[in-house]
Amino acid sequence: xxxxxxALIVCSLVFSVNSFADEVYFKNGDRLSGQIVRLxxxxxVLKSAVAGEVTVNLADVKTFSSEAPxxxxxxxxxxxxxxxxxxxxxxxxxxTATPVKPQTFPLADVAAINPPPAAKPKxxxxxxxxxxxxxxxxxxNSAAISASMLRRTEQDRTTADADLAKGRQKNRDTGESxxxxxxxxxxxxxxxxxxxxxxxxxxxxxxxxxxxxLDRRVVLGxxxxxxxxxxxxxxxxxxxxxxSLYEKYDNVAASxxxxxxxxxxxxxxxxxxxTTFLNDLTYFPNIEEFSDYYLTTTAxxxxxxxxxxxxxxxxxxxxxxSPAQSQGSTDVKxxxxxxMTF
Numbered sequence: 561x562x563x564x565x566x567a568l569i570v571c572s573l574v575f576s577v578n579s580f581a582d583e584v585y586f587k588n589g590d591r592l593s594g595q596i597v598r599l600x601x602x603x604x605v606l607k608s609a610v611a612g613e614v615t616v617n618l619a620d621v622k623t624f625s626s627e628a629p630x631x632x633x634x635x636x637x638x639x640x641x642x643x644x645x646x647x648x649x650x651x652x653x654x655x656t657a658t659p660v661k662p663q664t665f666p667l668a669d670v671a672a673i674n675p676p677p678a679a680k681p682k683x684x685x686x687x688x689x690x691x692x693x694x695x696x697x698x699x700x701n702s703a704a705i706s707a708s709m710l711r712r713t714e715q716d717r718t719t720a721d722a723d724l725a726k727g728r729q730k731n732r733d734t735g736e737s738x739x740x741x742x743x744x745x746x747x748x749x750x751x752x753x754x755x756x757x758x759x760x761x762x763x764x765x766x767x768x769x770x771x772x773x774l775d776r777r778v779v780l781g782x783x784x785x786x787x788x789x790x791x792x793x794x795x796x797x798x799x800x801x802x803x804s805l806y807e808k809y810d811n812v813a814a815s816x817x818x819x820x821x822x823x824x825x826x827x828x829x830x831x832x833x834x835t836t837f838l839n840d841l842t843y844f845p846n847i848e849e850f851s852d853y854y855l856t857t858t859a860x861x862x863x864x865x866x867x868x869x870x871x872x873x874x875x876x877x878x879x880x881x882s883p884a885q886s887q888g889s890t891d892v893k894x895x896x897x898x899x900m901t902f
Contacts, residue, residue: 581593581595581626581627581628582594582595582596582606582624582625582626582627582628583624583625583646584596584604584606584616584621584624585621585622585623585624585646586616586620586621586622587620587621587622587649588620592606592608592614592616593608594606594607594608594609594614595607596624596626596630596673596674597613597674598672598673598674598675598676599618599670599672599673599674599675600672600675600676602617602618602619603615603616603617603618604616604617604618604621604624604673618667618670621667622649622650623646623647623648623649623650623651623652623667624644624646624652625643625644625645625646625652625655626643626644627643628643629641629642629643630642630643630644630673630674631673631674631675632644632670632672632673633670633671633672633673633675634665634669634670634671635669635670635671636669640654642654642655643655645662647662647664648664650666650667650668651664651665651666651667652664652665652667652670653665678714681711681712681713682711683709683710683711684709684710684711684901684902685707685708685709685710685901685902686707686708686870686899686900686901686902687705687706687707687708687899687900687902688705688706688707688870688872688897688898688899688900689703689704689705689706689897689898689899690703690704690705690895690896690897690898691703697732698729698732699729699730699732700727700728700729700730700740701727701728702725702726702727702728702740702741703725703726703727704723704724704725704726704895704897705723705724705725706721706722706723706724706874706895706897706899707721707722708720708721708722709721714753715752715753716750716751716752716753717750717751717753717759718748718749718750718751719747719748719749719751720746720747720748720749721746721747721748722744722745722746722747723744723745723746723876724743724744724745725741725742725743725744725893725895726739726741726742727739727740727741727742728740739770739771740771741771742769742770742771743767743768743769743770743771743772743774744767744768745765745766745767745768746765746766747763747764747765747766748763748764749761749762749763749764750762750763751785753787756787757786757787757788758784758785758786758787759784759785759786759787760782760783760784760785761782761783761784761785761799761801762781762782763779763780763781763782764778764779764780764781765777765778765779766778766779769891770810772880772883772884772887772891773809773810773811773884773885773887774807774808774809774810774884775808775809775810776806776807776808777805777806777807777808777854778805778806779803779804779805779806779822779844780803780804781801781802781803781804781822782801782802782803783799783800783801783802783822784799784800784801785797785798785799785800786798786799792830793829793830794828794829794830795826795827795828795829796825796826796827796828797825797826798823798824798825799822799823799824799825800821800822800823801821801822801823802819802820802821802822803819803820803821803822803844804817804818804819804820805817805818805819805820805844805846805854807882809883809884809885810884811884811885811886812884812885816882818846818847818848818852819846819847819848820844820845820846820847820853820854821843821844821845821847822842822843822844823842823843824840824841824842824843825840825841826839826840827839827840834863834864835861835862835863835864836861836862836864837859837860837861837862838858838859838860838862839857839858839859839860840857840858841855841856841857842855842856842857843855851881852881852882853879853881854878854879854880854881855877855878855879856876856877856878856879857876857877858874858875858876858877859874859875859877860872860873860874860875861873865898868900868901868902869898869899869900869901870898870899870900870901871896871897871898871899872895872896872897872898872899873894873895873896874893874894874895874896874897875892875893875894875895876891876892876893876895877890877891877892877893878890878891878892879891
């Protein structure tokens with residue numbers, strides 16, 4: 561046999577052995593050789609020279625080994641990066657250069673092997689709006705727009721949103737136009753997670769409402785919160801802290817500046833494949849007089865029309881125990897619109 565051909569065959573065999581030297585031992589006695597590719601969500605992927613990529617359940621694996629270093633992430637956050645030695649049933653060990661019994665770990669402690677790199681955090685959000693126009697016996701026009709943004713990492717979360725609405729109606733008898741709605745608000749909050757669930761936060765709000773004679777309401781606050789649930793389907797968190805609440809009304813010379821408690825929650829739930837319910841509430845009672853408080857809550861039902869477009873119905877409820885003179889304490893706004901996500 562030609563020496564070059566023989567050398568090629570030997571090299572091919574060596575390469576094959578080195579490339580596919582990992583082994584997975586199953587609880588039923590079977591064994592599979594190949595190259596461990598990754599383990600995510602309880603599914604182990606092994607690349608075999610004969611069968612290609614094979615996916616098996618980690619629950620069916622007794623133990624495994626690898627010739628080359630693999631990156632193993634344990635559920636407690638520990639990351640291992642070295643060759644693996646087969647262990648006792650439901651265990652694996654770390655290969656060592658000396659003939660010493662390797663350190664072993666339970667298979668149940670493995671969260672991932674060679675996981676794909678985490679996606680770079682990015683801003684997501686939505687914008688929605690509504691328009692209405694009436695002519696004839698009544699001539700009126702109104703518009704509303706809402707926008708929200710969110711950026712979430714493992715360590716922190718930033719949220720911001722804004723709402724605006726304007727409306728005018730023409731008096732049929734006098735021919736003069738009258739403002740029926742003129743308000744806007746914006747809110748932002750930063751959460752820093754000290755643990756997976758517990759976080760500290762700082763937030764700011766600014767509101768104005770010409771019809772309620774609210775020149776401005778400014779709230780600066782901070783405190784602590786707890787993320788009870790955070791999945792693709794459901795999210796629920798609560799928070800409590802202190803806030804500086806400043807209010808100035810058009811028909812009152814003096815302004816109010818009080819120290820208040822703040823307590824609230826944020827909730828979202830996917831009710832069906834294309835329908836989501838969102839709700840938040842914040843309560844600001846004056847520390848010196850709890851009967852003097854400001855409460856605001858927003859509820860939204862959102863139905864997806866396409867991958868990025870949706871229809872929504874929003875209700876914004878505000879209650880101010882100390883409103884401007886001759887104004888009511890309660891304001892309820894109903895907004896039906898369409899929007900898009902980004």
